[in-house]
Amino acid sequence: MTTGLEQKAHRLVELARAGDDPSAAQLLSLHGAVAARVAAQGAIAASGTTATGKVAAAGALMKGLVVASAIATGAAGFFALQGAEPPAPAAVMPTPVPRPSAVAPTPRPPEPAAAVPARETEASTPPNRVLKPAASLRLQDEAALLAEVQGALRSGQGNVALAKLESYDRRFPTGMLRAEADAARVFALCSAGRVEKARAAATRFVQRYPSSPAAARVQAACK
Amino acid sequence: MYESCAKLVWRNLRRLGVPEAALEDAAQDVFLVVHRRLPEFEGRSSLRTWIFGIVLRVAARHRRKARGMLVRETAIPSELGQALSAPAHEGPFERTLHHQATALLHRVLERLDDERRALLIMVDLEQTSVAEAAEALDVNLNTAYSRLRAARRAFETELSSLLGETPK
Numbered sequence: 001m002t003t004g005l006e007q008k009a010h011r012l013v014e015l016a017r018a019g020d021d022p023s024a025a026q027l028l029s030l031h032g033a034v035a036a037r038v039a040a041q042g043a044i045a046a047s048g049t050t051a052t053g054k055v056a057a058a059g060a061l062m063k064g065l066v067v068a069s070a071i072a073t074g075a076a077g078f079f080a081l082q083g084a085e086p087p088a089p090a091a092v093m094p095t096p097v098p099r100p101s102a103v104a105p106t107p108r109p110p111e112p113a114a115a116v117p118a119r120e121t122e123a124s125t126p127p128n129r130v131l132k133p134a135a136s137l138r139l140q141d142e143a144a145l146l147a148e149v150q151g152a153l154r155s156g157q158g159n160v161a162l163a164k165l166e167s168y169d170r171r172f173p174t175g176m177l178r179a180e181a182d183a184a185r186v187f188a189l190c191s192a193g194r195v196e197k198a199r200a201a202a203t204r205f206v207q208r209y210p211s212s213p214a215a216a217r218v219q220a221a222c223k
Numbered sequence: 224m225y226e227s228c229a230k231l232v233w234r235n236l237r238r239l240g241v242p243e244a245a246l247e248d249a250a251q252d253v254f255l256v257v258h259r260r261l262p263e264f265e266g267r268s269s270l271r272t273w274i275f276g277i278v279l280r281v282a283a284r285h286r287r288k289a290r291g292m293l294v295r296e297t298a299i300p301s302e303l304g305q306a307l308s309a310p311a312h313e314g315p316f317e318r319t320l321h322h323q324a325t326a327l328l329h330r331v332l333e334r335l336d337d338e339r340r341a342l343l344i345m346v347d348l349e350q351t352s353v354a355e356a357a358e359a360l361d362v363n364l365n366t367a368y369s370r371l372r373a374a375r376r377a378f379e380t381e382l383s384s385l386l387g388e389t390p391k
Contacts, residue, residue, distance in 0.1 A: 004372070005347060008307040008386075009379045012324055012331070013347050015307075019325025020234030022246075027229050030247055034254040176262060 142168070142177045149184050158191025183214045190222040198222045228257075231271060231349075232278055238344050239282035240333055242289045249285040253277050272345075272355045279341055279359075297326040304386035327385065334381040339374035346371055 005013060022030070145168050152161035165188060168181050175181065182205050189198035198221060206215045232253045233246065241249045256277050264273055303323050332340050338360065345356040357367035 005375050006379050008304070009375070009382050011307045012328055012382060015321050015324035016328035017348055019321050019328070020237040021230045022233040022250075026233065026247065027226065030229060030233070030250050030254075031225075033247065033251050034258075037251055037255055038258055 142172050142175050145171070146177055146180055146184065149181075149188070153184065153187055153191060156191060158188050158193070161188035162192055179209055179214075182208070183218050186218045186221045195222050228271075228274060229254075231274060235275065235278045235344060235349070236282050236285070238329065238332055238348065239279065239286070239340065240329070241282050241285045245285050245289055249281055252281045252285075256281065268355055268358050271349075272351060272359050275345060275349070275351070276359050283337070297330065299323075299327055299330065299385055303327060304388065307386075327382075330385055331378060331381045334385075335374065335377055338370065339377055342367065342371050343374045343378055347375070 145164060149161045149164045149168070152158075152164060161184065165181055165185050168175065172178070172181075182201070186198050186201045186205060189195075189201055202218045202221055205218045209215060229250070232250050236246055236249045236253070237243075253274070257274060260277075264270065268276075300323055303320075306320055307324075332344070335343065341360060342356055345351040345359065346353055351359075353367050353371060354364055356371075357364045360367065362370070
C-alpha cells in the first residue's frame, strides 16, 4: 500500500484527493479579489496608517510594482511577469479598492516560513515581529534604482538608463524586479539607438516571460 | 503556476476545516501573506511546502473565527463503507462516490488533532515527502515518521468509527 494506510482508508484518500479543488469560477473570483486586496494594501501602506515593517515592506513592493509597471507596460503589473507569484494586479492597479477586510492578516514572524507549528493552540497570537529589514530595504533599493531608470528613459537618456540597468544587474542579480529591469533594457537600447541589440533583448524577454502583459509592448519597441 | 498554487491553497483550507462560506476570504488571506512574505522565501523548502505552512496558520485563524458558526454535518451514506472496500473502477456512480468520499474525508480529518491532520494531508493527500513535512512542522525526521504512523492509525480508527464498524 503506497500510502501506508489500510485498504479502506487508502481508497478514501485516493477518491477524495481531487475532491476539494476549487471550480473555475471560484478560482477566477479569488484571483480578482486578491488583486484588489493587494492594491488596497499598497494604498494603506502608502498612506502610512501603520508603521510596522510588514506593511512598510508591502509598501515597498507596491512602490516597486508601480515603478516597474510604469516602465514595462504603463499599467500591467508585476505578478504576471513573475512566474512564481500570485495573480496579476494588472487590471486593478491604477485604482486601489480599499475594503474593510484589507486589514492585513497578521503573518507570523520572518524566518523561513517553513517552521510552522500546526497546533491550533496558536490561539495565543505569536509575537508580531517586524519583517527582516534587509528584505524590505533591498526591495526599496531595487524599486528606487528602477525609478531612476524610468526617469532617464523619460528624458530620452537611453545611455544613462543602460548604465543604471547595468548597475541593477550587478547589485541585484536575483532581484525581485528582474522582469521589469529586462523590459526596461529593451526600451533603453532602443532609446540609445542600438536597435539590433534591442530586438535581440526583446526576443529574449518574450521567450523568458511569454505570458507577460508587457510582451507585446516590448516587441513593439523600436518600431 | 498561480493556478496550481490557488488550487493547493483552496483544497487544503477545505481539508483543514475552513467552512465553505469562509473559503474565499481565507484563500485571499493566504495569498496576501504569500505576497508580502515572498521576499523571505529562501528556498529551504519547496514553494508548495512553504505555502502549505501559511495555509495551516490561516486555516487555524479562520477556524477559530468560524467557531460557533453552524456547520452542517454531511450524512454518511450507508453503502459508502462497502464502496470503499470494492476495487476501484470507473462507473456511473464514480462521480457521486468521489463527492461522498470527499465529504467523508472531511469528517475523518476533523476528528484528528491538528498535527496529525496536517501530517496526513501533507504526506498522504498532497504526497509531500516526509522530510519536507517534517521541516514544515518543525519536527525531526524520526519524529515525523512516528507521528505519521500514529496519524494513519488514528485516521483508520476514526474512519471505521464513522462507518459504524468496530475498530480493529
